[in-house]
Amino acid sequence: MKLITAIIRPEKLDEVRQALINAEITRITVTRCAGRGQAEHVDIYRGLEVAPALAPKIRLDIACNDDFKQITVDAILGAARSEDGEIGDGKIFVTHLEECIRIRTGEEGGSAI
Amino acid sequence: MKLITAIIRPEKLDEVRQALINAEITRITVTRCAGRGQAEHVDIYRGLEVAPALAPKIRLDIACNDDFKQITVDAILGAARSEDGEIGDGKIFVTHLEECIRIRTGEEGGSAI
Amino acid sequence: MKLITAIIRPEKLDEVRQALINAEITRITVTRCAGRGQAEHVDIYRGLEVAPALAPKIRLDIACNDDFKQITVDAILGAARSEDGEIGDGKIFVTHLEECIRIRTGEEGGSAI
Amino acid sequence: MNVIHLIMTAVMVTLFASTAHASGTPEVDSGTTAWMLTSTALVLLMIPGLAMFYGGLVRTKNVLGTMMHSFSAMAIIGVIWTICGYSMAFGDTIGGVVGWDADKVLLSGIDQTIMEGGIPEYVFAMFQGKFAIITPAIIAGAFAERVKFRGYCVFIALWSLIVYNPLAHIVWGGGFLTGDAIDFAGGTVIHVSAGVAGLVAALYLGARRGYPRVAMHPNSLVMTMIGAGLLWVGWFGFNAGSSVESGLKTGQALAMTQIAAAAGALAWICIEGVLHKKATSLGLVSGILAGLVAITPAAGDVLPVGAISLGILGSLFSYAAITIKNRFGYDDTLDVFGIHGVAGIVGAIVLTFFLRDEPTGGLVQQLVHQVSGVGVAIAASAIGTLLLVWLVDKTVGFKLDERRELAGLDHSLHGEHGYGMLNPN
Amino acid sequence: MNVIHLIMTAVMVTLFASTAHASGTPEVDSGTTAWMLTSTALVLLMIPGLAMFYGGLVRTKNVLGTMMHSFSAMAIIGVIWTICGYSMAFGDTIGGVVGWDADKVLLSGIDQTIMEGGIPEYVFAMFQGKFAIITPAIIAGAFAERVKFRGYCVFIALWSLIVYNPLAHIVWGGGFLTGDAIDFAGGTVIHVSAGVAGLVAALYLGARRGYPRVAMHPNSLVMTMIGAGLLWVGWFGFNAGSSVESGLKTGQALAMTQIAAAAGALAWICIEGVLHKKATSLGLVSGILAGLVAITPAAGDVLPVGAISLGILGSLFSYAAITIKNRFGYDDTLDVFGIHGVAGIVGAIVLTFFLRDEPTGGLVQQLVHQVSGVGVAIAASAIGTLLLVWLVDKTVGFKLDERRELAGLDHSLHGEHGYGMLNPN
């Protein structure tokens, strides 16, 4: 199983969720966060390097079985990119998920995703 | 070491924390998030599929040594489940934690948990 | 690649970011969270054990290539510690990052960090 | 008659020693003036109140943009009203349709004027100005979350000139309906016209992207509730101030306002309690508003029983209207028509049956007056709005493009975020 | 006497040309009316103020539910007061305990009435109605975060009928204490009775689940502070309006209110500064409230030195009471008794020593009056409340079950969330 974590633009949330639903991925956890990627805005202010401000972002966490990984990533990639791919569009991180347990039933593993 | 991430109902936070403390697990990180699990509510509105709304959830992150994993999971399972296990009770994800460092002392590994 | 997750004091955020920028690590994701580490404050109230309150914390997530791991950890360690290392300074967790994809370009792997 | 003359002089001297006027013009009544000044402040309070009410109901990304709609109405209409609005609404009538009075342009000729009721004309002009401000601000709720700021500014400026000022003139300022229809504090001029304008604009502009597929949650019902509280308080100025005195009629208007608001709120939570087994905070405050809107045209002319009835009917009809809207599926974002339009119409018409004094022409005659008053407001507002929305859309542009709408007004139009505290900075 | 008659007529004609009344009844004083209208609006502002004050102090999951307690009091008591509350409080006395007056039912007979002071009776009725609204809303703080909405609604309706209206009648409306005890603006009728009712209800209903084991943090001290600010502003209407005039007594009441609030706030942050080396914002606003409550019964009758003293004593005793409560461990969620009850009692009794004019019966006699006034309020409120809490609990149910309490009022009772912005939707 994989844990897919995507950092996207807040304004893309609706589109990405729709794309995921279309790909039959409905289970998702969403967190408000803030971030800075390519540090395009390291301003110089009177000789001082300004820590660039953090921009609001949205973090998606999706646990999925291995075969769904690519589908999920593709759905996100398709929907989260801004018109011509601008800086700030975000990242997708994939980590290995060792266990997954459904609290309601106690089920474990792939079926609990 | 393991990193245990649980998504639970907000109203269960107090109970779960108490259960963890009873199991002698006091270190914890809590984040407000929102999520959608079993997509029970994919409404159809005049022929359109409605992206189901995200419900507020709480995310717990607990780093623990391998032998504490089961204790932690059991404590969460016991306290986070609603009366007769209803949809929305949440998930527990377990990933492998490679390193853990205590900032205060710089200690590493199991003793730093 | 590694995913470095640090839980720090909110008041240290500016300093830590500056230290990371100085170490040429500018990409970062920041989340508001709350936590409890060493449970110093388990109050006893008329014989009852009080679940200690959660203190506001900041969570940093930084994806980096393997050789940058130590640099990142050191930068955080240096800046996040309070004057004489007090309880509540936080933790750093390191997990293995399997994949990293830049949404803007679709690039994968180390170059996408 | 010498004695009488002496008496009059003595009275004048005693009472108005401080004012410099000759005894020919009306003298200032400090009490009435005090209440009208207060009313003006109270109605002004309705603008932040409305900004909060509306602001809390939209999605987080649009909170500032939505509040800006109310606040910029203060700025824009505040200036226009001074320049020519007051003149257009309360100047000498031109064919019963609009007013004009060189003396009132830039309020230049009223600097020393004391009106009949004993208040400086400035105060009356400012009190009325607040009504001119709040009306477009109310409309804004109908197309919240999807219009350009520039377009909105142009729209409300024109709407004020072409719809509001003439309408105010027609009903209050000496125009062809003045005196016939009972509209104590602006049920038709303000609420019906705003409600209809909102409906027309919402229909013309189309729905928000994603509506109704995507759930759109209010960002802060807490703020909405507080806003409703301020609106209630401000409405006392709105209605009781419309008596332009500080006496019996004022007291009557204040009492009816209070009673109808309470009745409206109670009715709405009862409806919800019966239908959903849950009373919501949004329901309660919607009921407050419906009650307040319904009593607005009637505040000075009905008895408590009437106020209770109008409050209840306002809530009932508004509730029904919103339910029906959900069927139709057009996107009146914050239910401007459902609440202001519907409760306003209900209030303006139903008040006929609760009047304190039998109307001079009889019930039926009065009903005709009321219906035609409402009709004029609907017609004027619908036609004017349609024209203006179209005009603005074709020139400066009104509807936001998809990218900026999805990104949210705050970020894309104003370069700001409403709740910086959410961002761990 | 011809001349005098002429004079009187001239005066009448000059002054009251606009009012239609014969010269036999009291004439409207537009100034007094203006201030009483304003006071009514100001006291209304206290309801959203209280909603914010209380709303900010509870946990995030209960914010709307707590605000609903204040807002629904506006709806429910607003209607009940119109129907029969005013009649019960200010009608002809029945044995000195409660009033009744068919003419005042549904306010049907006061439509044209001008009262002695020159204000329309409607205004007085509405002003008093606000007091009837705010009292149960204050009580709600004592059992915040753990009661059913339905039960609460029934409770406040009954409490208003059985406790508040009679009490108001006894102290103000012609009942057996009217005129003896000094209670300028409702120290006993409102604050002591609410404080005691809160205490009784909190004891009966028991603590919130988890209290005091689990830390329960205020969701927004920012909102609490703003609420306190609005309460201070509104209290000017509360106290200065209680003079039912617009003159010297009004000015005295306003000044004392302002001074006592400042003194109370200062005292509280000084206490905290000394004891904890830190002044908190919650402390400052608690001090404001304690000062305001303490001056309420005394506002018209003490000098500035008295106002300062009452403000300080109010804070001191409230602080002590809350500290002691923490020892006892009963759960008066928002310290209704600790602040309203205690500071109210302190104010009502201690005012005796700061009176402007030596009381007619002497200090001791007056002290007895004051203590018995407080005693009656405590007794009436305690007994009535106990009865009603028990009744409501046994019938519609009052205390929330554990599951819904833990889930929070907002979600489980109202199906809403206060701060949608927290949810990344």
Next chain:
Amino acid sequence: MNVIHLIMTAVMVTLFASTAHASGTPEVDSGTTAWMLTSTALVLLMIPGLAMFYGGLVRTKNVLGTMMHSFSAMAIIGVIWTICGYSMAFGDTIGGVVGWDADKVLLSGIDQTIMEGGIPEYVFAMFQGKFAIITPAIIAGAFAERVKFRGYCVFIALWSLIVYNPLAHIVWGGGFLTGDAIDFAGGTVIHVSAGVAGLVAALYLGARRGYPRVAMHPNSLVMTMIGAGLLWVGWFGFNAGSSVESGLKTGQALAMTQIAAAAGALAWICIEGVLHKKATSLGLVSGILAGLVAITPAAGDVLPVGAISLGILGSLFSYAAITIKNRFGYDDTLDVFGIHGVAGIVGAIVLTFFLRDEPTGGLVQQLVHQVSGVGVAIAASAIGTLLLVWLVDKTVGFKLDERRELAGLDHSLHGEHGYGMLNPN
């Protein structure tokens, strides 16, 4: 003369039957009193308004600490003003520089006093007290986010005694400038002096750590907007109340206030629209403030054209000043000088060219008066502030140490968090 005497008596009896005073002293005018009471309440509303305005602009970690600055001014100055402030400002002059009057200490001798205009002196004292409260609260914005609470408390107490009270005396209370310079509602005494004090303190204390390297985002522009709305409402009391009557002058002041605020807001969003292609909400509310500040000294003495012009100029100069500040790089956190100082100076000087009545000494003469009024305010405030900041810094300490500044005022000085809802507790 018998008849006249009879008449006068009749008038007195008719009008003032309720007041117990002999006919020698001025009689209460219930209307004027009503408005002055209301004004006092409105100006009080400015304190929570300011707390919100400022509170929303700082970083999340400092929100309560910043609001505490406003609220503690209510507590501290509220008490000081009662004890000796009013006496120092409005007592018999001592050399034209400061007043003193044993009778006014603790307001002990004014308990029954009715002033010329027909209002109880208490009301005037409280109205003026609000000004004394708001001035230091305004200053606080200049050094927000970096001072000790204890130091701040001592500073404002001393500043009130040494700078504000004398200045108020000099300009209004019978001091050496009384009557020369036009300062209707405190443009120089309040805004210029606060602006300059802010500038001096900000320069002395130095910038916040990290400024301007680190981006410092407002925690809630939503709250800032609401605060601005309340400030606008409250400003009606501030300016129109400064007429100390309820008549023509009051109406003029109210109208000009409304017009200038609207014009200022409109000007600012136009400037931004032109320069940045985006109107911001912070810009709009800054424009409101600049307009209000600029009209403050002029509110009673200019015509609508003047009000529009002053509003626009206020915004223009403030905008320019803030732009320039960004070049200089000193850290006036919330632009107290940029807005209150600059717009205040602009208003006080430029008003000369828009006066309703040609000034008696001619334009130039008046300009000299205005400039010297401003000059005195600047000098007094600059010198006094520098002295006091230095004194406080050397004794109790003023600037926060780095650790506590970075941790935030709320946590380190008050042990609280503003937005508990952010914390998933």
